Amino acid sequence: MSSTFHVRGGHTLDGEITVRGAKNLVSKAMVAALLGEQPSVLRSVPDIRDVQIVGELLKVHGVKVERDVESGVIRMDPSAVEKAHVADIDAHAGSSRIPILFCGPLLHRLGEAIIPDLGGCRIGDRPINYHLDVLRSFGAVVDKREMGIYITAPDGLHGANIHLEYPSVGATEQVLLTAVRAEGVTELTNAAVEPEIEDLIAVLQKMGAIISVQTDRTIIIEGVDTLGGYEHVAIPDRIEAGSWACAALVTKGSVFVRGAQQKPMATFLNTFRKIGGGIDISEEGIRFYHPGTPLKAIAVETDVHPGLMTDWQQPLVVALTQADGISIVHETVYENRLGFTSALNDMGAHIQVYRECLGGSSCRFGRRNFNHSAVISGPKTLHGAEITVPDLRGGFSYLIAALGAEGISAIHGIDLIDRGYEQFREKLTALGAEFWED
Template sequence: MGKVLTIHGGVPLKGKVTVRGAKNLVPKAMVAALLGDSPSVLRNVPEIKDVAVVTSLLKIHGVLVSKDEATGDLTLDPTAAKTAPSNEIDAHAGDSRIPILFCGPLIHSIGEAFIPDLGGCRIGDRPIDYHLNVLRQFGAIVDKRPGGIAISAPEGLKGAKVSLPYPSVGATEQVLLTAVRAAGTTELVGAAVEPEILDLIALLQKMGAIIVVQNDRTIRIEGVPTLKGYNHKALPDRNESASWASAALVTKGDIFVEGAVQRDLTAFLNTYRKIGGEFEVTDDGIRFFHPGGPLNPLVLETDVHPGFMTDWQQPLVVALTQADGVSIVHETVYENRFGFTDALVTMGASVQLHRECLGAIPCRFGQRNFQHSAIISGPVKLKGADIDVPDLRGGFSHLIAALAAEGTSHVTGIELINRGYEKFMEKLIGLGARVELAELAKTA
């Protein structure tokens, strides 16, 4: 049975929220524990669905996972790792794509891996072909079976020269987790270099890996036969930080985001200031607030790091509906990330989607019939509506639109938001939001 969130809009969000470890790092760090021959300790772990999914997947593979209830720290002991039944992997994975990253570590630790058909947010194709091609280059044998894929390496994994056609975060993670214990040297060209990738590299180095990051998106990894456990504090979630920043702007509020780090939010902060938002940086976090007056329209293109991150785009689009003029947003990372704007239009926003590249540089989605550019006209008065959450960031965007709107909104599908936002209901209530959560009524 699902839940429905009732939101009474028009209340500025004010107060403090705390952001902990990054959703885009913590699950991968947990998987990396499989590579060690001794227990690992991961700190600053958020209570989100993805962590629960990976915990379950590790446990059915024989990894002992224990949580310090006082601190939230996880201890992960892989010394009894084993093969897991495919039906259990399928049952515990749900719609998560994390199992694909288990492959390299599992082959190193127990000689084989199985991954079920994968799900995830409906924001683009996100093919796993990158991952399978990477594993084949390391010498893995990929055997497609009903319901999933079996992967093995009878002769062991060997270093490879890998060139990515696009700096995919997932494929870069796959290479790192596979190469660190592969025999020989691996060269990865066209790598992603997001802060979460660099934090994963720092963690792997603690385990004994030898990894060199060059300034041309090339990463070199010298394989080592064994790795030890790590003790690591995950970097804060910059995407959640940016989401709350947009919430402050849209609701004309004032939110201190404890744990937000300026270094990892530089591109976002520049844009936030251009649109008319203000922020104050302290050692403990960043205060985001609406200083009053009209917001400014702008032209924005998403990009891989160090550009403006795609996960920041959706919440900020809601703010652009309140800007005085016409804004253009060109999405270059995921081809179908504007599906969430349908609900904004229902609420009164003026958003037109286009197949053309409405940006300075044509991207890989041009001429491919993807509606990946948006023209947003404002300001408009948003009105409450019935909304079904389409994906993680889009869902949070709907929430803040509803919080700013006149009247009452009913939001379903909020379970998706639990994938990446820790205790978001508690945080909303703590910021003064007028919200109620109830079971969805049964239909005949």
């Protein structure tokens, strides 16, 4: 049973922490190693649960994995790739979506792939079907069996013309990992172009892939017969950096995030500065701080890159509870990402959610029954409360709120944060937070 995480709020966060490789790149680069005939080396790998999950999944498929947690280096030798038992895949995958991205590489290496029956409650049918449709477009044959989904490619995988209705990161990754060794040319239109996608393309190019990115979200992949290994330093985690930045703002503190980079965070930095946050950018990292003057209310909406990343939205909402005036947040990427605000209201925030598109343009959720816009009135004093972590990003946002609240908060399910935030307990200690677990 998970422990309860207690936070005594009101302490100013001050000091330095380090961010390593992005969760949204590292796990995919590890999967990419399956495509090669030679070993690969990935550096700046964070010590998070998702890395452990992918490492174990690689091992059950015969990949030799050597990991130095302290230095953040992982070496993967895929020369002896083999079929894995579905029970082993299921045991290590848990509720992770990663097994879906193994399919393309395994079809190339083994001629078959198996996805456990993850079930709608754990991942939902729509994401699975979306990935399966992509694989079918390359010539894969999907057979749903009792033990799960069995995928083969009796005639091999062939290049295809694929258009995404929405520039989904997961679908773009699926296409890239499948197309690089498919026969012929693949054209992907309306692709995701996030920095982590660009970094995955850089990894695949190091392995011998031929990939060109056009200015109109079109990616052209020329399939090759074989790929080698790679050596790569993962792009820093811009989500984690933005989360600590918001924690600095909410606690009226100053946090230097070593490793944070300006370019992939440009949209966040603009938003942070509009709120009134202070920023000092150097080659070593970025210092985020509260300037001592009142924060400003803003209107903002999330979008695919180069827009404001949806994973920054939840920490920013907590920061906006401390801004002077009425802020509007329009979530256009995930339909159900504002549910976490109810717990913030229990802590003293004043946040109302709406089905209508507020704060700018209309979006695909505007005609559907989803609460995807929020109006935040501030500044409001937050108070300690008993709260339960709903998801990874929402969970860290609750932690930020607890750090800035008066009194003690009890947070349940805090272990979920370990999926994407490396050594966050040690980092909290380094910044002067007061917390304990029981």
